[in-house]
Amino acid sequence: MRVWLIIASFVVAASARHEEYEGWSSYYVVPYDFGQLEAINEIVQKYNLDVYGHPAIKREGLVLVDPANKKNFTNALDELNIKYRIHTKDMKAHLELEDKMFKDKVSPLPTRIGGRLPYDQYQSVQAIHQYMDDIAAAHPNIARVVTPTVSFNGQPMKYMRISTTNFQDTRKPIIFLDGGMHGREWLSIPPVTYAINQLVENVTDPDLLNRFDWILLPIVNPDGYRFSRDSSVTFRKTRSIIPGNQWSMMCPGVDLDRNFDFVWNTIGTSDHHCSYVFPGVAPFSEVEARVVRDILHQHRNILMYITFSSFGSFIMYPWAFDGSLSDHAFRQHSVGISMADAINRVKHPSFLPYRVGNAGLIRGSGMAGTSIDYAHSVGVPLAYTIDLPGVFGGYWMDPIWIEQVVIETWEGVRAGVRRALATN
Known part of the structure; x- marks a missing residue:
C-alpha cells in the first residue's frame, strides 16, 4: 500500500x-x-x-x-x-x-548586494555558480573555480579552491566544506557561500587564509535542489534514474548521504527506490557523491571536513554507522565543543543550543554510507555533520533568518578550525 x-x-x-x-x-x-x-x-x-x-x-x-x-x-x-x-x-x-510567505523571498535569478550574494533569499543554482565565477575572476591570485563534471541532469558541479599558495604548500592543512547534499535542505548552502565571502571578499580572519587552504562545494546535489525549489519542496534525493528499471523511473534518485563506500547499505537504509534513504544500487553510483570522494582522495592533507545539513542544531562526528568512537574521538569532541560554544555565544535566542556528539548516538540509530564516515575512513581526522538550526513553525527556515544562521555558523567554523590546528 x-x-x-x-x-x-x-x-x-x-x-x-x-x-x-x-x-x-x-x-x-x-x-x-x-x-x-x-x-x-x-x-x-x-x-x-x-x-x-x-x-x-x-x-x-x-x-x-x-x-x-x-x-x-x-x-x-x-x-x-x-x-x-x-x-x-x-x-x-x-x-x-x-x-505564499516565501514568494518574494526566493530569488529565481542572480541578485547581488554590495558585490556579494544577499542572505535574505534562497539563491538559485545559477546565482550561486555565477557568484563563484565572479569571485574567481575578481581574485585570481587566491580563488579558483573547479568544474570536474556535471550532475546527472547535466548541471555543472562547481567547487572553489581558495589558497594563497595555489595548494602548492603541502604543509598547510586543508579545510573542506560542503552543503546542499539533500535537495530540500536549502539552508545548508548559504553557510558555504558565506565562508567564501569571509575568506575572499570580507577577509575578517586573514590568519585562516594564510594558515589553511580551503575547498568549498556549496551545492553537492544541484539536481535535487533545483527540483525541490521548482517542483516538490520536500524532495531529498538526487534525480538519477536507471533506464529500464520501473522503480527507478517511478521514484528517481538516491540519498547521497547513504551512497558513500563505507559499510554501505548495512543499516539506516532501504533497498526500495521509493524510500527517502535509498542508498543506490552500488556505492558511489551517484556522480555527485563521486565528486566529494575525488576531492577527499586528491588532497591527502585535509584536516577537517564539514558537511552542512538541516535541521536540529547538532554537531556530529563518526562513527555514524554504529555509534562507536574512533581513535580520534577525544579530539573530535573537543573541536566540536569549540564550535558549539562559539555558536551558542552568539546564536539567536529562538534557536536551540547546539549539542555535540557521536552521530549514531545522537540520532539513536546507525546510518551507513555517510560522507563523514567515509571521509574519516580515508584519513580525515576531523569530520562533522553540522545540522543547522530550525524554527519548526514551518518545514523551511524563513529566509529572514538566513543571515543570522550564516553569521553564527561562521563563528563556529573559525573557532573549530583554530582549535583543530592547536590539537594537530
Missing part, C-alpha cells in the same frame, strides 16, 4: 504543486530516553516515514506521515508512551501557505 501511494505521489507531482501531499500530516515527537529514541527510529523504518527534523533525547523532531499510516504511527507512539503533538493536519495546505 505504502509503495503505491508513493508512486501515485510522484505521478501527481508532475501536474500540480504539493498535490502529492494531499491528506498528509506531520507530527512533533520527543523521546525522553535512549530507548524511546530507538523506538521512534524503528517505527519510522517500519512504516517508511520521512523524518524532516531528527528527534534527540528530550528534543523534538518532525515526522511526515502519509494518510495510510497516520493511525499506525500514532498507535505505535501511544503504546510506547512516547509524547507527540500535531504539527499540521493538512500538509498540502501548510506548504501552500509557505509558498
Whole structure:
C-alpha cells in the first residue's frame, strides 16, 4: 500500500504543486530516553516515514506521515508512551501557505548586494555558480573555480579552491566544506557561500587564509535542489534514474548521504527506490557523491571536513554507522565543543543550543554510507555533520533568518578550525 501511494505521489507531482501531499500530516515527537529514541527510529523504518527534523533525547523532531499510516504511527507512539503533538493536519495546505510567505523571498535569478550574494533569499543554482565565477575572476591570485563534471541532469558541479599558495604548500592543512547534499535542505548552502565571502571578499580572519587552504562545494546535489525549489519542496534525493528499471523511473534518485563506500547499505537504509534513504544500487553510483570522494582522495592533507545539513542544531562526528568512537574521538569532541560554544555565544535566542556528539548516538540509530564516515575512513581526522538550526513553525527556515544562521555558523567554523590546528 505504502509503495503505491508513493508512486501515485510522484505521478501527481508532475501536474500540480504539493498535490502529492494531499491528506498528509506531520507530527512533533520527543523521546525522553535512549530507548524511546530507538523506538521512534524503528517505527519510522517500519512504516517508511520521512523524518524532516531528527528527534534527540528530550528534543523534538518532525515526522511526515502519509494518510495510510497516520493511525499506525500514532498507535505505535501511544503504546510506547512516547509524547507527540500535531504539527499540521493538512500538509498540502501548510506548504501552500509557505509558498505564499516565501514568494518574494526566493530569488529565481542572480541578485547581488554590495558585490556579494544577499542572505535574505534562497539563491538559485545559477546565482550561486555565477557568484563563484565572479569571485574567481575578481581574485585570481587566491580563488579558483573547479568544474570536474556535471550532475546527472547535466548541471555543472562547481567547487572553489581558495589558497594563497595555489595548494602548492603541502604543509598547510586543508579545510573542506560542503552543503546542499539533500535537495530540500536549502539552508545548508548559504553557510558555504558565506565562508567564501569571509575568506575572499570580507577577509575578517586573514590568519585562516594564510594558515589553511580551503575547498568549498556549496551545492553537492544541484539536481535535487533545483527540483525541490521548482517542483516538490520536500524532495531529498538526487534525480538519477536507471533506464529500464520501473522503480527507478517511478521514484528517481538516491540519498547521497547513504551512497558513500563505507559499510554501505548495512543499516539506516532501504533497498526500495521509493524510500527517502535509498542508498543506490552500488556505492558511489551517484556522480555527485563521486565528486566529494575525488576531492577527499586528491588532497591527502585535509584536516577537517564539514558537511552542512538541516535541521536540529547538532554537531556530529563518526562513527555514524554504529555509534562507536574512533581513535580520534577525544579530539573530535573537543573541536566540536569549540564550535558549539562559539555558536551558542552568539546564536539567536529562538534557536536551540547546539549539542555535540557521536552521530549514531545522537540520532539513536546507525546510518551507513555517510560522507563523514567515509571521509574519516580515508584519513580525515576531523569530520562533522553540522545540522543547522530550525524554527519548526514551518518545514523551511524563513529566509529572514538566513543571515543570522550564516553569521553564527561562521563563528563556529573559525573557532573549530583554530582549535583543530592547536590539537594537530
